[in-house]
Amino acid sequence: MKNKIPTRIYLNEDEMPKFWYNLRADMKNKPDPILHPGTLKPVVPADMEPIFCKESVRQELDETTRFIPIPEGIQDFYRAFRPSPLIRAYYLEKVLGTPAEIYYKFEGTNTSGSHKLNSAGPQTFFAKEEGLTSLATETGAGQWGTAMAMACGFYGLDLTVYMVKVSSEQKPYRKAVMETYGAKVIPSPSNTTDSGRKILEGDPNTGGSLGCAISEAIETAAKTKGCRYVLGSVLNHVLLHQTVIGLETKAALDKYGIKPDIMIGCAGGGSNLGGLISPFMGEKLAGKSDTRFIAVEPASCPSFTRGRYVYDFGDTAKTTPLLRMQTLGNGYIPSANHAGGLRYHGMNPVLSKLYKDGLLEAQAETQTEVFEAAVKFMKAEGILPAPESSHAIKAAIDEALLCKKTGEKKVIVFGLSGTGYFDLQAYMSYNAKTLSDKVPTDEDLQKGFDTIPDIPQNK
Numbered sequence: 001m002k003n004k005i006p007t008r009i010y011l012n013e014d015e016m017p018k019f020w021y022n023l024r025a026d027m028k029n030k031p032d033p034i035l036h037p038g039t040l041k042p043v044v045p046a047d048m049e050p051i052f053c054k055e056s057v058r059q060e061l062d063e064t065t066r067f068i069p070i071p072e073g074i075q076d077f078y079r080a081f082r083p084s085p086l087i088r089a090y091y092l093e094k095v096l097g098t099p100a101e102i103y104y105k106f107e108g109t110n111t112s113g114s115h116k117l118n119s120a121g122p123q124t125f126f127a128k129e130e131g132l133t134s135l136a137t138e139t140g141a142g143q144w145g146t147a148m149a150m151a152c153g154f155y156g157l158d159l160t161v162y163m164v165k166v167s168s169e170q171k172p173y174r175k176a177v178m179e180t181y182g183a184k185v186i187p188s189p190s191n192t193t194d195s196g197r198k199i200l201e202g203d204p205n206t207g208g209s210l211g212c213a214i215s216e217a218i219e220t221a222a223k224t225k226g227c228r229y230v231l232g233s234v235l236n237h238v239l240l241h242q243t244v245i246g247l248e249t250k251a252a253l254d255k256y257g258i259k260p261d262i263m264i265g266c267a268g269g270g271s272n273l274g275g276l277i278s279p280f281m282g283e284k285l286a287g288k289s290d291t292r293f294i295a296v297e298p299a300s301c302p303s304f305t306r307g308r309y310v311y312d313f314g315d316t317a318k319t320t321p322l323l324r325m326q327t328l329g330n331g332y333i334p335s336a337n338h339a340g341g342l343r344y345h346g347m348n349p350v351l352s353k354l355y356k357d358g359l360l361e362a363q364a365e366t367q368t369e370v371f372e373a374a375v376k377f378m379k380a381e382g383i384l385p386a387p388e389s390s391h392a393i394k395a396a397i398d399e400a401l402l403c404k405k406t407g408e409k410k411v412i413v414f415g416l417s418g419t420g421y422f423d424l425q426a427y428m429s430y431n432a433k434t435l436s437d438k439v440p441t442d443e444d445l446q447k448g449f450d451t452i453p454d455i456p457q458n459k
């Protein structure tokens with residue numbers, strides 16, 4: 001029997017978004033302003049322009065323009081790998097025996113394997129338009145570095161990637177992909193920067209952290225002529241670019257008159273979740289829907305569920321502007337046995353504000369349960385999910401099983417942010433049953449909180 005709603009709902013090229021949607025324009029309670037770390041006054045563009053591309057800064061600080069046009073040169077880039085499919089999880093529904101309808105937006109169909117290409121393209125395009133010749137960035141698990149290597153290959157810019165050292169050792173193939181696209185990959189901490197050398201002096205055997213790699217990339221951008229820094233998550237302009245995910249999802253659902261009851265996404269810095277839910281959250285803020293939104297984070301890096309809503313730095317060297325966000329403290333380092341990605345200490349300011357105001361829910365999941373959910377999903381649906389994305393799968397399965405108990409036919413939509421082909425080491429650990437759950441104690445978290453800046457705004 002043929003299904004009424006197709007298994008894969010595709011859009012045509014001409015149905016792809018021509019604008020990004022800036023949710024802040026529709027928020028009555030806006031996130032608190034970004035502060036200059038020296039003056040503690042709200043930043044002005046000139047404060048950020050030595051580090052970031054001008055257009056990224058403009059978008060970062062724009063709280064009023066609802067729809068921001070996607071330049072033709074970026075639409076052109078998007079057409080190489082978008083629109084991405086919205087998939088009805090018929091097979092998973094059947095395995096679960098749930099009356100719920102489950103849909104997922106799959107962002108893993110490009111070579112970088114994740115949604116990150118949606119922001120790598122625009123950021124590189126802006127750099128090129130502004131006459132820059134190179135970019136510097138960091139990568140943890142490697143998806144952002146790969147996406148940036150692809151974008152720089154496409155637009156013809158040089159790229160330096162500081163890759164968290166443990167990750168560059170665990171994922172040599174990620175490094176190989178980046179290098180093949182022409183990027184220079186440096187394991188971090190390195191002796192190529194002052195911040196790297198300082199960290200190495202303190203601990204020569206450190207495996208590195210995302211916060212430390214960010215410091216190295218920012219320093220490189222600041223010291224190199226014609227070079228700027230790009231970040232793959234957390235900041236508002238990154239989330240803005242990711243709204244193509246939500247806008248496409250909405251266009252696809254609208255074709256069949258489907259209204260989501262629950263939307264779920266995994267959250268590291270918040271960009272894929274924020275991008276997926278923005279248009280739907282806009283409707284909720286306007287009183288037009290009652291959709292529930294759920295952020296899913298790892299229990300080992302719980303910035304929503306156990307973090308604080310304060311001003312904090314984005315990096316361990318404390319060089320970035322201050323963001324008011326849910327944070328575990330810029331010095332927080334998740335347990336080394338954590339394999340599932342999403343290791344960043346802070347969370348996007350817009351999502352943090354929505355969480356604080358009770359518009360966004362959050363839950364933390366342990367990694368063994370996340371991998372269990374991943375395996376259940378891949379057996380049913382055939383797609384090998386990224387461990388990050390599997391946090392969303394776990395929550396979606398739980399909600400669907402709840403529907404089975406209550407008999408409710410809810411519509412659940414979740415973001416499948418990427419594939420797990422470069423995460424097989426983690427799957428091997430899961431298969432060998434050596435993956436364990438190490439949830440931080442309150443004392444562990446306190447060490448991170450102690451690194452939060454002691455400023456009047458945080459009192």
Ligand SMILES: *Cc1c(COP(=O)(O)O)cnc(C)c1O
Pocket residue numbers: 113114115116143144232233234266267268269270271272273342386388389417418419
């Ligand atoms: C980077 C990444 C994430 C986490 O980043 P967000 O900014 O929270 O979206 C999630 N899933 C995948 C596959 C990623 O590569």
